[in-house]
Amino acid sequence: MEITDDKLLKIALITSLIGIIGLIAFTPTIEVKQVDIKDINRGMIDEEVRVDGVISDVAQSKSKTSYFLTINDGEAQIQLIIFESQVAEIQSRNMGIEDFRDHKVEVVGTVTQYNSEMELVLSNGDSLRMVN
Structure with missing residues (x-):
């Protein structure tokens, strides 16, 4: 043949x-792997994970384009970084970043490290949701 x-x-x-x-x-x-914040480590860098917790603090960057949210699940906390494009997506749903303060949320983000601290970078505007 x-x-x-x-x-x-x-x-x-x-x-x-x-x-x-x-x-x-x-x-x-x-599905994205669900993890506890305390279990996030350097071996997970560049991995997409899902965490649940309460937004305990919201801060805006000096350039006013990004936000830094602190997520606390009762055992540990981690910084969530939201860049300008994701902020615009969230605001297009008629929500402000400050609206998430003191609310329980579900977050999908990519694990990163900055100044030897583990952080999450929000995957997209739909990856930050309030839960009951």
């Missing part, structure tokens, strides 16, 4: 379609 360019193209197209269908089918089932 001789493999021609035409056969190779068909094989590549079929394989691509199977891969795309697989991605569409399995993407909704992929």
